[in-house]
Amino acid sequence: MKLSSLLKDAAVSKIVGDTDRDMKGICYDSRKVKPGYVFVCIVGFETDGHKYIAGAISAGASAIVVQEGAKLPDIPETITLIVAKNTRQVLAQLGASFYKNPQKKLKIIGVTGTNGKTTVTTLIKSILEFEGKTTGLIGTNANMICGRTLPTERTTPESLELFELFHEMVEEGVEYVVMEVSSHSLDLFRVYGIEFSVGAFTNLTQDHLDFHVTMENYLNAKKKLFLQSKCGVVNADDKAGRSILADSVCPMTSYGIDSEADIKASDIRISARGVIFNICYEQKDYTVRLGIPGRFSVYNALTAIGAVVAAGIEIGRAVEALTFAKGVMGRCETVYTNTDFTVIIDYAHTPDGLENIIKTVKEFAEGRVITLFGCGGDRDRTKRPIMGKVAGELSDYCIVTSDNPRTENPAAIIEDIMAGVKETDCEHIVIENRREAIGYALSFAKHGDCVILAGKGHETYQIIGKTKNHFDEREVIAECLAAMKKAEV
Ligand SMILES: CC(=O)N[C@H]1[C@@H](OP(=O)(O)OP(=O)(O)OC[C@H]2O[C@@H](n3ccc(=O)[nH]c3=O)[C@H](O)[C@@H]2O)O[C@H](CO)[C@@H](O)[C@@H]1O[C@H](C)C(=O)N[C@@H](C)C(=O)N[C@H](CCC(=O)O)C(=O)O
Ligand SMILES: Nc1ncnc2c1ncn2[C@@H]1O[C@H](COP(=O)(O)OP(=O)(O)OP(=O)(O)O)[C@@H](O)[C@H]1O
Numbered sequence: 001m002k003l004s005s006l007l008k009d010a011a012v013s014k015i016v017g018d019t020d021r022d023m024k025g026i027c028y029d030s031r032k033v034k035p036g037y038v039f040v041c042i043v044g045f046e047t048d049g050h051k052y053i054a055g056a057i058s059a060g061a062s063a064i065v066v067q068e069g070a071k072l073p074d075i076p077e078t079i080t081l082i083v084a085k086n087t088r089q090v091l092a093q094l095g096a097s098f099y100k101n102p103q104k105k106l107k108i109i110g111v112t113g114t115n116g117k118t119t120v121t122t123l124i125k126s127i128l129e130f131e132g133k134t135t136g137l138i139g140t141n142a143n144m145i146c147g148r149t150l151p152t153e154r155t156t157p158e159s160l161e162l163f164e165l166f167h168e169m170v171e172e173g174v175e176y177v178v179m180e181v182s183s184h185s186l187d188l189f190r191v192y193g194i195e196f197s198v199g200a201f202t203n204l205t206q207d208h209l210d211f212h213v214t215m216e217n218y219l220n221a222k223k224k225l226f227l228q229s230k231c232g233v234v235n236a237d238d239k240a241g242r243s244i245l246a247d248s249v250c251p252m253t254s255y256g257i258d259s260e261a262d263i264k265a266s267d268i269r270i271s272a273r274g275v276i277f278n279i280c281y282e283q284k285d286y287t288v289r290l291g292i293p294g295r296f297s298v299y300n301a302l303t304a305i306g307a308v309v310a311a312g313i314e315i316g317r318a319v320e321a322l323t324f325a326k327g328v329m330g331r332c333e334t335v336y337t338n339t340d341f342t343v344i345i346d347y348a349h350t351p352d353g354l355e356n357i358i359k360t361v362k363e364f365a366e367g368r369v370i371t372l373f374g375c376g377g378d379r380d381r382t383k384r385p386i387m388g389k390v391a392g393e394l395s396d397y398c399i400v401t402s403d404n405p406r407t408e409n410p411a412a413i414i415e416d417i418m419a420g421v422k423e424t425d426c427e428h429i430v431i432e433n434r435r436e437a438i439g440y441a442l443s444f445a446k447h448g449d450c451v452i453l454a455g456k457g458h459e460t461y462q463i464i465g466k467t468k469n470h471f472d473e474r475e476v477i478a479e480c481l482a483a484m485k486k487a488e489v
């Protein structure tokens with residue numbers, strides 16, 4: 001594609017050099033540049049892309065996009081220099097042009113909120129597929145195109161990768177895309193230029209304050225989704241949800257249990273096997289059955305129903321489809337252990353998520369609730385003591401261990417968590433090594449107990465330092481149980 005066509009809709013302030021040249025690709029990482037590429041310099045949180053201009057040019061970049069005011073090295077005249085106020089925005093605009101605006105050929109449903117995005121997007125996908133629609137999914141656990149699974153690094157990919165994914169989806173005949181829209185992605189222009197057919201909001205509780213600093217900034221990031229959605233579906237029971245409804249600039253559907261709402265749930269029955277409840281929509285009643293336990297599952301079902309109805313699916317069909325919806329890997333997932341206690345893997349990694357899963361398990365545990373958890377390193381530190389307190393207040397026993405320590409000292413993360421646990425009188429133990437901690441939990445559990453392994457969910461790795469080690473809790477559980485059996489003989 002000619003550089004001039006690529007730049008047609010881009011917000012650039014100055015261009016120096018040839019724009020008639022043919023561009024082979026776009027790249028924002030100098031290490032991936034190939035001959036004939038345009039290299040977009042991003043001022044990042046760890047480093048500055050402008051530092052790598054020389055490397056990009058020697059790898060063959062023939063055009064460079066730089067941010068206004070950035071310090072630049074000598075750039076040869078043969079290279080086209082493009083100056084912009086915001087290179088993240090230009091990256092998204094170039095990506096959309098390069099892949100021929102695939103977002104305009106798809107019906108895109110975006111889901112945002114602190115907790116529930118992965119679960120809700122998976123439920124929406126199940127409903128759409130029940131209706132015979134072709135779908136694409138983008139989120140934390142995986143990206144999927146018509147049932148084909150692609151690996152994913154992020155909840156919401158960088159704009160360039162996102163438009164490439166949309167392009168593949170269009171090529172493969174996808175009609176509906178269901179995607180998680182993280183607050184980071186909204187602030188960092190990863191979804192810039194996309195008009196969502198439906199924007200849906202689950203809830204807002206503390207997380208990611210390392211990035212957003214205040215809850216107000218965090219909410220404002222989430223609100224951006226509704227500035228680029230044709231219509232919205234929002235939780236009226238949530239304080240932030242009510243603020244989104246109050247500021248609405250597009251038609252909104254509200255849902256809730258406690259508040260007046262367009263889709264209102266009542267008569268909720270919760271068991272270990274799932275939830276059954278009534279919903280009232282446009283003066284008609286429907287009975288919803290979902291095979292995932294917990295009051296939060298009622299909310300996730302309501303968000304999913306609201307979103308598909310806003311996307312044109314008949315509500316009765318959506319309700320019927322949910323009956324067949326499967327649980328999501330690592331979300332309240334019961335692991336088969338052939339023991340007389342229960343082991344549940346869950347992705348709770350926020351105070352609210354942890355509170356929800358422990359309360360849910362308490363509703364059906366016959367014996368003690370034993371919670372094993374840690375907190376991620378290089379992430380919001382202030383949530384750690386709160387999670388410690390929540391786990392201590394609600395559990396019968398806590399095992400405090402490591403999550404993904406990343407570049408932080410695991411013992412220091414645990415110390416932050418322990419400040420909260422110690423505010424409660426919950427019995428507890430600290431075992432830094434997660435594998436050993438799981439072994440301990442399994443040997444400690446007795447008849448009727450429920451062991452919750454919280455925080456890692458679907459993850460099959462543990463990040464220690466900058467190394468990603470294979471770590472699948474399902475395998476660890478099986479290995480520990482086998483070792484325990486061997487020791488008995
Ligand atoms: C805060 C954040 O989101 N950062 C992301 C962002 O990094 P960044 O823009 O700060 O980039 P940087 O690493 O400082 O580098 C600056 C630029 O120099 C370039 N570079 C760098 C080195 C080099 O040799 N050559 C070169 O060109 C880089 O490619 C980049 O363009 O862009 C990078 C490239 O896409 C991401 O890898 C990185 O994700 C970091 C690792 C991350 O952990 N992000 C998490 C917090 C995240 O995004 N989470 C959300 C929410 C999760 C949820 O709640 O579900 C998500 O959507 O996943
Ligand atoms: N609606 C909800 N409200 C509160 N907690 C929830 C809700 N749904 C799920 N949870 C809890 O939060 C955890 C994460 O759920 P899920 O993965 O669906 O959320 P997410 O928003 O995609 O998270 P992430 O931002 O990390 O991708 C679950 O394992 C469960 O403990």
Ligand SMILES: N[C@H](CCC[C@H](N)C(=O)O)C(=O)O
Binds near residue numbers: 403456
């Ligand atoms: N999307 C979340 C995932 C946290 C999962 C937990 N295992 C951790 O590493 O903190 C984040 O990036 O904050």
Ligand SMILES: [Mg+2]
Binds near residue numbers: 117118140
């Ligand atoms: Mg997710």
